[in-house]
Amino acid sequence: MDLFDQGYALDPFPAMAALRENEPVKYDENTGLWLVSRYEDVRAILLDPENFLPDNAIDAVGRFSVPTLRVLARVKFDLPQTLANNGSETHAGFxxxxxRLLNAQAVNASVPMVEKVVAQSLDEVEERLAADGVCDLATTLARDVPFQVMLRLLGLERAIDVDIDTLARWSDASLELFWGRPRRGREVELAREAADFYAWLTGLVQQPDPQDGTLLGALAAHRLPDGEPLSVAQAAAVVYFMIIAGQMTTTQMLSTMYRRALEVPGLWRQFAAEPGTVEPWTEEMLRREPPITTWRRVTGRPMTLSGVDLPEGAPLLLMLASTGSDPDVFERPEQICPHRANVRKHLSFGVGRHRCSGAELARMEADVVMRMTAARLPDLRLADDSTPEMLALLSFRAPLHVRVERG
Ligand code: HEM
Structure with a gap:
């Protein structure tokens, strides 16, 4: 089993089922991680942050080469504990x-803004379809909408002096550098992009007089439990994580949803005619095909899981995508059943102390984007029914392209 393989990324379900059934806690030689695939085990781990620490959550999967380390050292690249990787007492403050920025009220209030951003992006999709006959939704709307929404919600749009293409290139490179298995030459190239990103972020978080009510304003005003302000590295790490967590995941979610919605005969037309059916379908898609397929933890002391003894310091790969297809929790998991009773019980946003802060935003974006696209372009169809090329990283999975045309 190779977690980075295209075949696995295309159809990971049989391999995940075999793991759950036969080896629910299995050491993976390729990555040096213990694969944990059953729902109950993963949930118990996420709810026990004292014994299963988040410290390795955003570590690089492999060991970097010396040239890569040199490139990163030049900008003093450092991601200290802030959010997802922070098991210390400073986490609650971050x-x-x-x-404050992403609570349900803020998300609800932002619906008109999101609708406006989606409408503008749909204008561009329509223009491209009229001009070229085909448009790739993964690299246009699904990429641009989450960026613009996230920048506006976090109040970053005015502080930023680079375009979305640059941010997307930096984010893509960072994701592949930390969660991929790039060859040596490519690893250095990716590190250069990540280093440029980081250098730019350290400048951004030091801008004078950041506005109140924005992410930068909140970081500047924040005090750690010892009364000290944040270091530049801490503030840069938060913005780095937020730009990646807030955009890439949502782009991947939308790409997967577009592809599936257009593959199933009649479903797209149904979304156009009955917009109320979109939201429960997107929830089921989050269960069955989450964009974040795995997340990491490390044991804080010797632990036993599904009968397997683990030493202290054992790095675990929690297979979130597998938990959403665990038949002990979700009956007939392969079926997308928008009305299943436990539709929201999935772990695709995590659970417990580190549960995703952007879950409600991601859910709202899924509903608005799918609903508005189907309403505006009910005759859309896939322009290409060949096997899609997949983003196949340790923790991220999505089709890289969703080319569409009008039928
Ligand atoms: C479909 C899209 C998304 C998925 C599937 C997703 C999933 C996740 C997962 C699995 C975690 C780790 C949970 C854990 O350790 O228990 C996480 C953490 C986090 N996510 Fe998301 N996420 C998504 C979108 C977003 C968005 C849009 C934002 C913000 C704009 C965001 C912000 C965060 C933050 C801040 C954390 C760290 C929370 C903490 O450690 O306290 N995410 N997300």
């Missing part, structure tokens, strides 16, 4: 900043 998390409060996110909750």
């Amino acid at each position: 998390r409060r900043i996110m909750t």
Whole structure:
């Protein structure tokens, strides 16, 4: 089993089922990680942050080469504990900043803004379809909408002096560098992009007089439990994580949803005619095909899981995508059943102390984007029914392209 393989990314379900059935806690030689695939085990781990620490959550999968380390050292690249990788007493404060900006009320209030951003992006999709006959939704609307929404919600749009293409290139490179298995030459290239990103972020978080009510304003005003302000590295790490977490995941979610919605005969037309059916379908898609397929933890002391003894310091790969297809929890998991009773019980946003702060935003974006696209372009169809090329990283999975045309 190769977690980076295109075949696995295309159809990981049989391999995940075999793991759950036969080896629910299995050491993977390729990555040096313990694969944990059953729902109950993963949930118990996420709810026990004292014994299963988040410290390795955003570590690079492999060991970097010396040239790569040199490139990163030149900009003093450092991601200290802030959000997802923070099991210390400083986590709660960082998390409060996110909750203030992304709580349900803020998300609800932003619906008109999101609708406007989607409408503008749909104008561009329509223009491309008229001009070229085909448009790739993965690299246009699904990429641009989450960026614009996230920048506006976090109040970053005015502070930013680079375009979305640059941010997307930096984010893509960072994702592949930390969660991929790039060859040596490529690894250095990716590190250069990540280093440029980081250098730019350290400048951004030091801009004078950041506005109140924005992410930068909140980071500047924040005090750690010892009364100290954030270091530049801490503030840069938060913005780095947020730009990646807030955009890439949502782009991947939308790409997967577009592809599936257009593959199933009649479903797209149904979404156009009955927009109320979109939201429960997107929830089921999050269960069955989450964009974040795995997340990491490390044991804080010797632990036993599904009968397997693990030493202290054992790095675990929690297979979130597998938990959403665990038949002990979700009956007939292969079927997308928008009305299943436990539709929201999935772990695709995590659970417990580190549960995704952007879950409600991602859900709202899925509903608005799918609903508005189907309403505006009910005759859309896939322009290419060949096997899609997949983003196949340790923790991220999505089709890289969704080319569409009008039928
Ligand atoms: C479909 C899209 C998304 C998925 C599937 C997703 C999933 C996740 C997962 C699995 C975690 C780790 C949970 C854990 O350790 O228990 C996480 C953490 C986090 N996510 Fe998301 N996420 C998505 C979108 C977003 C968005 C749009 C934002 C913000 C704009 C965001 C912000 C965060 C933050 C701040 C954390 C760290 C929370 C903490 O450690 O306290 N995410 N997300």
